[in-house]
Amino acid sequence: MRVAYVYPNPRVDLARAVAAGEAPDTGFLGQNHLAEHGIEATVCESRLRRSTHLPGPVHRLTWNSRELAVPWEVGPADVIVSSLGSLLPLAAKVRRRSRVVLLNIDFCTALDRLDGLRKRIFQRSLQCADAIVCLADAQRAKLLTQVHLDPACVHVVPLGVDDRFYRVASEASEAHVLAVGRDNGRDYATFTRAIESLGVRTTIVASARNLAGISIPKYVEVELDTTPTRLRSLYAAATCVVIPTRSREFHRGADCSGQTVLLDAMAMGRPAVVTKRSTLIDYVEDGATALFVPAEDPPALAEAIRSLLDDAGLRDRLSRAGRAAVESKFTTRRFAAGLAPILKEV
16 A cells, blocks of 8 residues: 655655664654555645745735645555645545545644634544544544544554664763653743752753743753754763653644653663653653653652662663663554554554
């Protein structure tokens, strides 16, 4: 069978970087491993998206319009796989050629933000999909409350990361706390308040918008939008990795904010502290593979970080168990293995 992946943004540069060993293959969402399951998977990049990049409302119009064009651009694909759900499934129904399997990255958050006609169109479009793949049980449960869908067509496949790009490295001699994430669900205000009481060398890797209005302590370094190889070296130099997220789930950012960074850290053998969210419960055995902390609680976050800085035995146990969990359940190859039967079924 033939599958066409339609990504939100071009993947040409990522393909080159992955081939050169300069980036993980996580962003392919299993596409590059489907051949192992007898599925020919190619990438379709909309001509409209490549040729049109205008500011403001016109850009938003072209962004959405390309979803309408996709079913006519994918050629003889049996199935379209995409995280674009606003209009693509509706257009595919009109085209009546390819089935559509949606990857739910932020549908729940988007539906919570939308109202009126835009929300009803989005809901109807999701109903036209042949299957929807969620990344956590809680995300699936939330979606089923937001849209009237056949539960048999809404699946859960755990996210996978590139365990070959991110590999265990020896622990650095100097204590170093690393916080990573550009998603709008990140909570660096809580993190900086927690880290102030520790006085330890700290690095935040984020985008400028994540840190707007936040006072950065003098011993905290900030790196904006760094490269994958640089991020890998920062993971290697970290004593622990912190993923702080906001308390209101499905309100800002991706539905499963924190998943990718958490799994990257575990793949690197770095003990992680992460805000407890329903969409991360499937990925963490608290106290065994990572540490959960309550949302927006600086003292609790500071205490969890301190426990890792002070206890080498705890760090070692989390490191070993985290890496083992990634290898057994959360790699890109395993994501493709979970996705393949769904594609064949539709």
